[in-house]
Amino acid sequence: MNKEKDVLLKMRGIDKKFPGVVALSKVDFTLRSGEIHALMGENGAGKSTLIKVLTGVEELDGGEIRLSGIDSPIINKSPQDAQAYGISTVYQELNLCPNLSVAENIFIGREPKRAGRIDWKTINKKSKEILEKFQIYIDETKPLENYSVAIQQMIAIARAVDISSKVLILDEPTSSLDEQEVDKLFEVMRQLKQQGLGIIFVTHYLEQVYRISDRITVLRNGLLVGEYETSKLPSVQLVAKMMGKELDDLSTLNKDTLQEHMEDREELLEANNLGRLGRIKPFNLCIHKGEVIGISGLLGSGRSELSRVIYGADKPDTGELIWKGKRLTVNAPIDAMKAGMAYLPESRIDEGIISDLSVRENIMIAFQAKRGLFHLLSKKEQEEYTDRYIDLLQIKTSDREVPIKQLSGGNQQKVILARWLLMNPEFMILDEPTRGIDVGTKTEIQKLVLQLAEKGKSIMFISSEIEEMLRVCSRMVILRDTAKVGELEGSELTQNNIMRAIAGGGKHDEG
Amino acid sequence: MMKVKQVLKRVTKHSLFFPLTCLAIVLIINLIKTPTFFRISLNNGVLYGYMMDILNRSSELIILAVGMTLVVAGSGGTDISVGAVSSVAGAVTIFALVGSMSSDTYRMPYGLAVLLGVLAGMVCGAFNGFLVAKLRIQPMVATLILFTAGRGIAQVITQGFILYVRKEQFKYLGNFIPGVPIPTPIFIATIVVVITVLILKKTALGLYIQAVGINSKAARLVGLNSTLFTFLVYTFSGLCAGIAGMIITSRVYSIDANNAGLNIELDAILAVAIGGNSLSGGKFSIAGSIIGAITIQALTTSLYAMKVTADQLPVYKAIVVIIIVMIQSTELKRMVKSLHHKFLCSRERRWAK
Numbered sequence: 057m058n059k060e061k062d063v064l065l066k067m068r069g070i071d072k073k074f075p076g077v078v079a080l081s082k083v084d085f086t087l088r089s090g091e092i093h094a095l096m097g098e099n100g101a102g103k104s105t106l107i108k109v110l111t112g113v114e115e116l117d118g119g120e121i122r123l124s125g126i127d128s129p130i131i132n133k134s135p136q137d138a139q140a141y142g143i144s145t146v147y148q149e150l151n152l153c154p155n156l157s158v159a160e161n162i163f164i165g166r167e168p169k170r171a172g173r174i175d176w177k178t179i180n181k182k183s184k185e186i187l188e189k190f191q192i193y194i195d196e197t198k199p200l201e202n203y204s205v206a207i208q209q210m211i212a213i214a215r216a217v218d219i220s221s222k223v224l225i226l227d228e229p230t231s232s233l234d235e236q237e238v239d240k241l242f243e244v245m246r247q248l249k250q251q252g253l254g255i256i257f258v259t260h261y262l263e264q265v266y267r268i269s270d271r272i273t274v275l276r277n278g279l280l281v282g283e284y285e286t287s288k289l290p291s292v293q294l295v296a297k298m299m300g301k302e303l304d305d306l307s308t309l310n311k312d313t314l315q316e317h318m319e320d321r322e323e324l325l326e327a328n329n330l331g332r333l334g335r336i337k338p339f340n341l342c343i344h345k346g347e348v349i350g351i352s353g354l355l356g357s358g359r360s361e362l363s364r365v366i367y368g369a370d371k372p373d374t375g376e377l378i379w380k381g382k383r384l385t386v387n388a389p390i391d392a393m394k395a396g397m398a399y400l401p402e403s404r405i406d407e408g409i410i411s412d413l414s415v416r417e418n419i420m421i422a423f424q425a426k427r428g429l430f431h432l433l434s435k436k437e438q439e440e441y442t443d444r445y446i447d448l449l450q451i452k453t454s455d456r457e458v459p460i461k462q463l464s465g466g467n468q469q470k471v472i473l474a475r476w477l478l479m480n481p482e483f484m485i486l487d488e489p490t491r492g493i494d495v496g497t498k499t500e501i502q503k504l505v506l507q508l509a510e511k512g513k514s515i516m517f518i519s520s521e522i523e524e525m526l527r528v529c530s531r532m533v534i535l536r537d538t539a540k541v542g543e544l545e546g547s548e549l550t551q552n553n554i555m556r557a558i559a560g561g562g563k564h565d566e567g
Numbered sequence: 568m569m570k571v572k573q574v575l576k577r578v579t580k581h582s583l584f585f586p587l588t589c590l591a592i593v594l595i596i597n598l599i600k601t602p603t604f605f606r607i608s609l610n611n612g613v614l615y616g617y618m619m620d621i622l623n624r625s626s627e628l629i630i631l632a633v634g635m636t637l638v639v640a641g642s643g644g645t646d647i648s649v650g651a652v653s654s655v656a657g658a659v660t661i662f663a664l665v666g667s668m669s670s671d672t673y674r675m676p677y678g679l680a681v682l683l684g685v686l687a688g689m690v691c692g693a694f695n696g697f698l699v700a701k702l703r704i705q706p707m708v709a710t711l712i713l714f715t716a717g718r719g720i721a722q723v724i725t726q727g728f729i730l731y732v733r734k735e736q737f738k739y740l741g742n743f744i745p746g747v748p749i750p751t752p753i754f755i756a757t758i759v760v761v762i763t764v765l766i767l768k769k770t771a772l773g774l775y776i777q778a779v780g781i782n783s784k785a786a787r788l789v790g791l792n793s794t795l796f797t798f799l800v801y802t803f804s805g806l807c808a809g810i811a812g813m814i815i816t817s818r819v820y821s822i823d824a825n826n827a828g829l830n831i832e833l834d835a836i837l838a839v840a841i842g843g844n845s846l847s848g849g850k851f852s853i854a855g856s857i858i859g860a861i862t863i864q865a866l867t868t869s870l871y872a873m874k875v876t877a878d879q880l881p882v883y884k885a886i887v888v889i890i891i892v893m894i895q896s897t898e899l900k901r902m903v904k905s906l907h908h909k910f911l912c913s914r915e916r917r918w919a920k
C-alpha cells in the first residue's frame with residue numbers, strides 16, 4: 057500500500073493559544089482517504105479546537121495544514137473557505153438557524169436558483185431526498201425549532217454529508233442520538249468511506265469508536281499522545297492514554313442497596329393524569345424518596361416532554377401534581393424550584409448555558425434566583441461555592457470569571473450540572489446529564505447520582521444510552537408515541553426487556 | 568520590555584479602554600483647536616467653561632443612556648421612544664403647572680407637577696414594556712409607536728402651543744440654583760447614576776437582567792421571570808426619559824412638543840454603543856455608557872465651537888459613528904489580520920526564492 061499517496065490531509069505542529077490556556081501545542085494529525093479517524097481525548101483536551109483551526113473558525117498560531125493535490129499549505133479563514141476545499145463539518149454546537157425551515161437549513165448558503173430567484177421547489181424536493189437517506193420523514197417546510205435536538209443533529213449531519221467531497225468532520229455527532237439513529241449514521245459513513253472520503257469522528261462513546269473507526273488519534277491537555285490503529289489498541293489502553301491514568305473500576309457503582317426496602321420508602325412526588333396536548337399524553341407516575349427513576353423511549357416518544365411538564369418548563373394542561381402529599385401548582389419553573397426541584401435541560405446551548413456570563417455566574421444563577429432579588433450573595437460566598445464545584449466536577453477552566461462560552465462542550469455541561477447540584481434539591485431531573493462528558497467524568501457523575509440517592513434525594517434520569525440508565529436506575533418508565541406504556545423494575549431491568557418495551561409489544565403494557 | 572507589552576495588553580483589553588480612548592481623542596482635538604478648552608472660571612458665582620458646558624449639557628443624555636443601557640442589556644433591543652417620551656413628560660408637568668396658557672403662576676405645587684411628569688414618562692415606559700415583554704413585539708416596532716405618537720400626545724396636552732413658565736424658580740432644575748456654582752443637571756444625573764448603580768450592585772438585578780438578555784429560555788428555567796424583567800427595564804427607561812424631560816423643559820422654561828428632546832434617542836443609543844456595550848444584549852457597563860454620553864456631547868459642543876451649524880451637525884456625527892462602528896467590528900479586525908498575514912506570507916515566499 058502506498059501510504060503517502062493515500063494521505064488526504066496533514067496537519068503538522070499545530071499551535072493554538074487562548075488567553076490563559078494553551079489549547080493545542082505542536083499537534084500533528086493525519087487523515088487518509090477512505091478512513092474513519094476517531095479523535096479522542098478528555099473534556100478540554102483540544103479536539104474541537106483542532107477542528108476549528110482546520111476549518112477556519114479559529115485562526116491557528118503556528119503549524120501548517122496541507123491537503124492532497126495542493127502544493128502550498130492551505131489557510132482557511134472561514135468555514136466557507138474550508139467548504140471550497142471540500143471539507144464539511146458538523147460542529148459540536150450545532151450552528152443551524154432555529155427559525156428557518158428544515159429545507160432552508162440544509163441549503164443555506166448554497167441555494168439553487170432559477171432565473172435569479174431561489175428555487176424553493178427544488179430545495180424542498182432535494183431536502184426530502186437527503187433526509188430520506190437517513191430515514192427521517194419530517195415536514196421539511198416547518199421551522200427547524202419544531203424538532204428535537206436529536207432530529208436537528210441528524211439534519212446537520214445530512215447537510216454536511218450532502219456538501220462534503222473530500223473530508224467530513226463530525227464533532228460529537230451522536231451525543232443525543234439513539235441507537236437506531238447511530239446505526240443510520242454509521243451506515244452512511246461507511247458508504248462515504250467506500251467513496252474515498254476521509255472522515256474525522258469525535259466522540260466519547262468508546263463502543264462507537266471500536267465499531268466504526270479505523271484509526272485513533274488521542275489528545276491530552278492540548279498535546280498529541282499518539283496515533284493508533286483501532287484494532288491494535290484495546291479500550292482499556294485507550295482510556296489510559298486519554299486520562300493519563302487507569303479508569304476507576306465501574307464495579308464500585310452499586311445501586312443494589314438502593315433497591316432494597318423500596319416499598320416502604322416515602323412518596324415524594326405523584327403525577328395524576330398530568331399531560332400537555334400534543335407533547336405528552338396524560339400519565340400517572342409516583343416517585344419515592346431516594347429513588348433513581350429512568351425514562352426510556354425512542355426518539356420523539358416524549359421523554360423530555362414528560363419531565364418538562366413536571367418541572368413546569370412546559371405548563372401542563374391537564375392533571376395535577378402531588379408533592380409531599382400536597383397539591384403543587386407550578387405556574388413557572390420557579391415554583392417547582394421553590395418546592396425543591398431542579399431541572400437540567402436536554403439542550404445545553406438553547407436552554408442551559410448563559411453564554412456571555414462567567415462560569416461563576418452560570419453556577420450561581422439558579423441559587424441566586426431562588427434566594428431572590430434582594431438577597432445577593434456576597435462575592436466571597438459566590439467564589440467559595442464556585443471553587444468548590446469547579447473542584448468537585450473537575451471543571452477545566454483557566455479562571456472562574458471566564459465566559460462559559462469559552463469552555464469546551466463537556467466542561468460547559470459540568471457547569472450546568474454544578475448549577476443544580478449547588479441547590480441541593482430533593483428531586484432532580486437530569487435530561488442527558490452526561491452528554492458530551494468524557495468517560496472518566498461520566499462514571500464520576502453516575503457515582504454522584506447514586507450517592508445523592510443514598511442520601512435520600514430522588515432523581516429522574518433520562519439518557520439515550522440504555523447502558524448508562526441500567527447502571528443508575530432502579531426503576532424505568534417506558535414511553536411510546538408520547539404516552540407512558542409501562543414500567544420496569546428490579547430483575548426486569550435488562551437491556552433486552554427495555555429494548556422490547558420501547559419498540560412495542562412488551563408484556564408490561566398498561567394497555 | 569515583555570512587561571510593558573503585558574501591561575499594554577491588559578490596558579487595551581479593559582472594557583472601558585475603547586470609550587475612554589474615544590473621549591480622549593475628542594478632548595485632545597479640542598485642546599489643539601481651542602487652547603482655552605479646559606479653562607474653568609468663576610463668573611457671577613457660577614462655574615463657566617467648555618468642560619462645564621459639556622458636563623452640563625450631557626446630563627440628560629447620561630440619564631437616558633443609563634436607561635437605554637438596561638433596555639439593551641435586558642432585551643437586546645433599543646427604546647427609540649425616549650425623546651418623544653421626555654417631551655410628553657415635559658408637557659404633562661408644564662400643563663399641570665400653568666394649564667394651556669403661558670403664565671407666571673402655578674396651578675399646583677411644583678413638586679407635584681414634576682412628580683406627575685416623571686410618572687407620565689414611567690407610564691409610557693410601562694406601555695413599551697407591556698408590548699415587548701407580554702405581547703412579544705419587536706422592541707424597535709413596539710417603541711416606534713410612542714416614537715411617532717408621543718409627540719402627538721404632547722401636542723394634545725399643550726393644545727398645539729409652545730407653553731412658557733415665566734417663573735425664575737422653574738429654571739433651577741435645568742440651570743443653576745442660586746448660590747450653587749455647579750449646574751443642577753449635573754447633580755440630577757449624578758443622583759440617577761448613583762441610585763441605579765447602587766441598586767445594581769446591592770441586589771441581584773444586574774445579574775438577572777443580563778441573564779434574561781442573553782438567554783431568556785435558560786433564564787426562565789433557572790427560575791427567573793423573564794417577562795417581568797423585560798417589562799421593568801422598559802419602565803425604567805421611561806422613568807429616565809421622564810426625568811430627562813424635566814431638565815430639558817426647565818432649560819428653556821417652556822415646552823415645545825415638536826422639538827423637546829428631538830433626536831436625542833439616537834444619541835442615547837450611540838452612547839451605549841460607544842460605551843462598549845453589545846447592542847445584542849447581555850453584559851453591560853453603565854460607566855461605559857456615561858463616558859459615551861459625555862463623548863457625544865463633547866463632540867457636539869466642539870463641532871459647534873468649530874462653527875459647524877446645527878443642520879450640518881448630523882453629517883459629522885454620522886462620520887464619527889461610522890468610524891466607531893468600524894473599529895468595533897470583529898469582521899474588520901479579521902480582515903486587517905488576514906491582510907497582515909498575506910503580507911507576511913508573501914514576504915516569506917520572497918525570502919525563500
Ligand SMILES: Nc1ncnc2c1ncn2[C@@H]1O[C@H](COP(=O)(O)OP(=O)(O)OP(=O)(O)O)[C@@H](O)[C@H]1O
Binds near residue numbers: 078103106452462
Ligand atoms: N474561544 C475560546 N476562548 C478561550 N478558551 C477556549 C476557547 N475555545 C476553547 N478554549 C479552551 O481550549 C481548551 C480546549 O477546548 P476544546 O473545546 O478544544 O476541548 P474538547 O477536546 O473539544 O473538549 P470536549 O470533549 O469537552 O468537547 C479548553 O481548555 C477550553 O477552555
Ligand SMILES: [Mg+2]
Binds near residue numbers: 148464
Ligand atoms: Mg469539543
